[in-house]
Amino acid sequence: MHDTRYEAPRSIEEAVIMLSSGSVDDVRVLAGGTDLLVQMTSGGRSPSLIINLKHIPELTRIRFDDSGALYLGAAANAFTIGQNERIRQQFPGLHEAVGLIGSDQIQGRASVGGNLCNASPAADTIPSLLTSKAVCHIAGPGGATRTLPVSEFILGPGRNALQAGELLVELELPAPAAHSADAYQRLIPRSEMDIAVVGVSVRVTVDNTGTCTDASVALGAVAPTPILVPEAAAALVGTRLEPADLERAAAAASAACRPLDDKRGTAEYRRRVAGVLTKRVAAEAAERARGR
Amino acid sequence: MTQPRSFRYVGTRPIRQDGAEKVTGRANFGADLSFPGMLWGRVLRSPHAHAKVVSIDTSAASEIPGVKAIVTSADLPEQRPGGDPTDMYDLTRNILAREKVLYEGHPIAAVAATSREIADRAVAAIQVEYELLEPVLDLDRAIAPDAPILHAELRCAGSDPKPEGPTNVASRILIERGDVERAFADADVVIEREFTTPTVHQGYIEPFACVARTTEDGQSTLWCCTQGPFTVRSLCAALLRIETSKIKVIPSEIGGGFGGKTTVYQEPLALLLSRKSGRAVKMVMTRQEVFRATGPASASRIRVKLGAKRDGTLTAAEASLAYEAGAFKGSPVVAGAMAMFAMYDLPSVRIEGFDVVTNKPKVNAYRAPGAPMATFASESVVDELAASLEMDPIEFRLKNAVRQGSVAVYGPKLKAVGLVECLEALRDSEHYRTPLSENQGRGIACGFWFNGNMQSSAQIHVNEDGTATVVSGCPDIGGSRASLALMAAEELGIPVEQIRPIVADTETIGYNDGTGGSRVTYATGTAVIEAARDIVLQLRQRAAAFWDTQLENVGYEDGKAIPLGDAAENQQPLPLSTLARRAARMGGPIVGRSTWTARGNGPSFAAHLVDVEVDPETGRVEVLRYTAAQDAGKAIHPSYVEGQYQGGAVQGIGWALNEAYFYDAEGHLQNASFLDYRMPVASDLPMIDTIVVEVPNPNHPYGVRGVGETSIVPPLAAVANAVQAATGIRFVDLPMSPPAVLAAIDRTRG
Numbered sequence A: 001m002h003d004t005r006y007e008a009p010r011s012i013e014e015a016v017i018m019l020s021s022g023s024v025d026d027v028r029v030l031a032g033g034t035d036l037l038v039q040m041t042s043g044g045r046s047p048s049l050i051i052n053l054k055h056i057p058e059l060t061r062i063r064f065d066d067s068g069a070l071y072l073g074a075a076a077n078a079f080t081i082g083q084n085e086r087i088r089q090q091f092p093g094l095h096e097a098v099g100l101i102g103s104d105q106i107q108g109r110a111s112v113g114g115n116l117c118n119a120s121p122a123a124d125t126i127p128s129l130l131t132s133k134a135v136c137h138i139a140g141p142g143g144a145t146r147t148l149p150v151s152e153f154i155l156g157p158g159r160n161a162l163q164a165g166e167l168l169v170e171l172e173l174p175a176p177a178a179h180s181a182d183a184y185q186r187l188i189p190r191s192e193m194d195i196a197v198v199g200v201s202v203r204v205t206v207d208n209t210g211t212c213t214d215a216s217v218a219l220g221a222v223a224p225t226p227i228l229v230p231e232a233a234a235a236l237v238g239t240r241l242e243p244a245d246l247e248r249a250a251a252a253a254s255a256a257c258r259p260l261d262d263k264r265g266t267a268e269y270r271r272r273v274a275g276v277l278t279k280r281v282a283a284e285a286a287e288r289a290r291g292r
Numbered sequence B: 001m002t003q004p005r006s007f008r009y010v011g012t013r014p015i016r017q018d019g020a021e022k023v024t025g026r027a028n029f030g031a032d033l034s035f036p037g038m039l040w041g042r043v044l045r046s047p048h049a050h051a052k053v054v055s056i057d058t059s060a061a062s063e064i065p066g067v068k069a070i071v072t073s074a075d076l077p078e079q080r081p082g083g084d085p086t087d088m089y090d091l092t093r094n095i096l097a098r099e100k101v102l103y104e105g106h107p108i109a110a111v112a113a114t115s116r117e118i119a120d121r122a123v124a125a126i127q128v129e130y131e132l133l134e135p136v137l138d139l140d141r142a143i144a145p146d147a148p149i150l151h152a153e154l155r156c157a158g159s160d161p162k163p164e165g166p167t168n169v170a171s172r173i174l175i176e177r178g179d180v181e182r183a184f185a186d187a188d189v190v191i192e193r194e195f196t197t198p199t200v201h202q203g204y205i206e207p208f209a210c211v212a213r214t215t216e217d218g219q220s221t222l223w224c225c226t227q228g229p230f231t232v233r234s235l236c237a238a239l240l241r242i243e244t245s246k247i248k249v250i251p252s253e254i255g256g257g258f259g260g261k262t263t264v265y266q267e268p269l270a271l272l273l274s275r276k277s278g279r280a281v282k283m284v285m286t287r288q289e290v291f292r293a294t295g296p297a298s299a300s301r302i303r304v305k306l307g308a309k310r311d312g313t314l315t316a317a318e319a320s321l322a323y324e325a326g327a328f329k330g331s332p333v334v335a336g337a338m339a340m341f342a343m344y345d346l347p348s349v350r351i352e353g354f355d356v357v358t359n360k361p362k363v364n365a366y367r368a369p370g371a372p373m374a375t376f377a378s379e380s381v382v383d384e385l386a387a388s389l390e391m392d393p394i395e396f397r398l399k400n401a402v403r404q405g406s407v408a409v410y411g412p413k414l415k416a417v418g419l420v421e422c423l424e425a426l427r428d429s430e431h432y433r434t435p436l437s438e439n440q441g442r443g444i445a446c447g448f449w450f451n452g453n454m455q456s457s458a459q460i461h462v463n464e465d466g467t468a469t470v471v472s473g474c475p476d477i478g479g480s481r482a483s484l485a486l487m488a489a490e491e492l493g494i495p496v497e498q499i500r501p502i503v504a505d506t507e508t509i510g511y512n513d514g515t516g517g518s519r520v521t522y523a524t525g526t527a528v529i530e531a532a533r534d535i536v537l538q539l540r541q542r543a544a545a546f547w548d549t550q551l552e553n554v555g556y557e558d559g560k561a562i563p564l565g566d567a568a569e570n571q572q573p574l575p576l577s578t579l580a581r582r583a584a585r586m587g588g589p590i591v592g593r594s595t596w597t598a599r600g601n602g603p604s605f606a607a608h609l610v611d612v613e614v615d616p617e618t619g620r621v622e623v624l625r626y627t628a629a630q631d632a633g634k635a636i637h638p639s640y641v642e643g644q645y646q647g648g649a650v651q652g653i654g655w656a657l658n659e660a661y662f663y664d665a666e667g668h669l670q671n672a673s674f675l676d677y678r679m680p681v682a683s684d685l686p687m688i689d690t691i692v693v694e695v696p697n698p699n700h701p702y703g704v705r706g707v708g709e710t711s712i713v714p715p716l717a718a719v720a721n722a723v724q725a726a727t728g729i730r731f732v733d734l735p736m737s738p739p740a741v742l743a744a745i746d747r748t749r750g
């Protein structure tokens, strides 16, 4: 018979030792468990050891350094993040994305680290992490640490770059430039408790004439992983973010999609809506950036 | 019957007797019962939609330590074909596949083991050899001349001339009245359209769950969540060929049914496994199993043709309906055909219906079975007809609405009905006059449901302290206990808080047909009223004996036997509580009883009004405002009447907008979870406003007519009509999901 063991280490070192005791599939860390437990009950995963991260202080900590960079503990729950006023100010798009996960009940548990590690193509926070140039801080066996940009962390649907014994500790989001803001929207047929058919994050920076000096566009659910779309960003940079400019970015976003045809939406539909949302989200981000 | 009358308790909103234990999580649902030493039963299900079962080898599974019993179709006796209303030949094959598996998820064998995990492993160790056959996944394929045949012995009933070969069309029905051809010739406008609707599921929150225990003398007890404990008992007894008295069914609290829990799936397997192992056996379905293998509602294709005169008078209707029954015959196509035009005075109609088998789970009842999809078609065309005549859609419907004396399309001459009142209530509502903005649209549609009768019995026990217990045998799926208690309070004249309504097991109360057909408040409610009147008569008799007077000198009012005539001079009223306390000396325990086969449940009509907004760039439809008006006859507990209106409206909105079974080309269900089977969630919806119309049903002492089902009938068309108003596009295929709506918008933009 198959038994599952449960551990709740108090430090990263302890956790890493436990993690090193078996293969990636056999030993799973548990942040909120809102992906992991669902996968276990539906028969998708049956680890023999589960390691709860919520008792490790670094993993649930949320802090800003002097430069204004955000360090987000990988297991901090969505509700706590949602309550954080400075995150809302500085990363309004990420704040929106976190606020969309599941429902109140799910948010009490779910983490951004879990959302990222689970690596769903439709994960709501990953596009925002991409446009904010987030960096993963990873702890490994023997006190080893390394960093990896989120864009390199995600390898494929359900696959991330962590090796056996490695743990995602926190996410570092560099302080946004002045007059910079992000936004996130997704399309779901329902209003919550649904999985994104398309998700779009846009970050723009404007100068004091209102011209866009920097931009980043990322899409979720339209490819095997969330993707950055430099062509869409390029269509925005140097413009005053007028409707025609947004349309060009929208067209670039649609063109970058490599979507699936499935029960959650046809490929054609996803392509179309990726454009529509890019336009809307860019307009929202632009308005926020101008207001700063 | 005297009406209208004034009520003391009926029409108030007391807290439901089962409320506290439900909100505190203490209520016992199907999966909540366990026994020491109990086994877990699990089911081996077909991974294929259509295949011959060549062989089943359970030997490896039975070797696994902890496995206590395995059953296959060889453990179930063969049944004779035919039989009404349940064809046991089909049912036994649905419980455990015999010659063939007919849908993905079709049970093949069941295992009982000491843990769920061991049972799962044993299930996986059963070897089945299949010979794959092409699956039949939709109506088109099913009726194609070269279609694979599901049942070699199936011949189309009701077809003329008599069919020769096998077919997937199980039956054809025809409803005909008047001279349809001439009536269409008389019409100034004729509109004809074809509609399709997908397979949808009831989506009750509680999966099927049961525990069976059999003692050495062969006596079985079955705890389960069901809408019909007596139905479960009789079906299980017939399937196992044992006497009815050998099985006692104890219904648990039930977490939703909507018609879906009116038959058996794993209950006979749990009984078989407990008989074989001598241990209690518990079986709880997963959500996946619920979606894959319990009765969904039919997918349909419906053609409707309607004609009207320039002044808006409907002249003729023609329709052809094809409903998927799933793996075995028995879709609700007849009910759909009878219900779809029942709202209108139509002299000439011709409706043809086909019951078609496909490689999907056998359909089961779902709230007003058959009517929502047919009414989606008819009420869409009615709307279009009104528009083409430039008539207000409510006025058009009012002009043609059935009233008292109208001869319904399905046959009878109607007594008092409330459709006109529902339409007028909407027409006069603030909602109907509120202006709309760009991309918004307003839709209206009507609906009808027959409402069921069947058998009910009830008992009331007066306790020593003057409180009372109301015992019925119909599981409470919509607040019926609260309503039954109110009716008993009204008759007995004691506060409703002093009445405890319970749902008894199959040995504690006489036979009751199941909870379904919106029948309980009407049929069982009448039995409760009669049982209470039985008690009142006994109390009067006791008072008469005590006062040494004639029965006619004793009245009953406000919970007291009242001296009348001569007796009034020297006697004081005798309260029920006094008579109860003195029962031992005045005739013994006070028990009222009533039993009947109900006859007069009145049809309930509804009209729904909805505003939507369509995002023209994404195709997403948002429901902004909703008002449901429906005739309750008499609302016993208005909160639960309103709850029924709201619940039906919400399920209909889901059917209209996003719910659908997705199959791959091999017939594997792709969205067997609530994540991807998109029922509405609370935040998708505005408040569903309700208008309770009360046109008393002359066949009920208080005027009650059933309310549980009609509310799901109008929303499909109401939403489609609103989307039409917002976009200018007539949607004929459900669901109107964002991709479908956007594609249609694109097509019309060219």
Ligand SMILES: Cc1cc2nc3c(=O)[nH]c(=O)nc-3n(C[C@H](O)[C@H](O)[C@H](O)COP(=O)(O)OP(=O)(O)OC[C@H]3O[C@@H](n4cnc5c(N)ncnc54)[C@H](O)[C@@H]3O)c2cc1C
Pocket: A028, A029, A030, A031, A032, A033, A034, A035, A036, A037, A038, A053, A074, A075, A100, A101, A102, A103, A106, A109, A110, A111, A112, A113, A114, A115, A116, A117, A118, A122, A123, A124, A125, A162, A166, A167, A168, A169, A193, A194, A195, A196
């Ligand atoms: C009802 C419901 C609704 C949902 N709605 C949404 C939604 O709207 N949007 C959305 O994006 N998702 C949604 N989800 C999915 C899920 O809630 C999110 O992905 C959530 O962010 C996962 O976080 P968690 O902390 O619960 O992860 P867990 O389940 O604890 O972990 C997920 C995976 O990541 C691994 N992992 C977690 N943390 C680490 C770490 N620090 N280092 C290494 N590996 C780690 C785990 O081992 C596991 O494999 C929903 C889930 C449910 C059940």
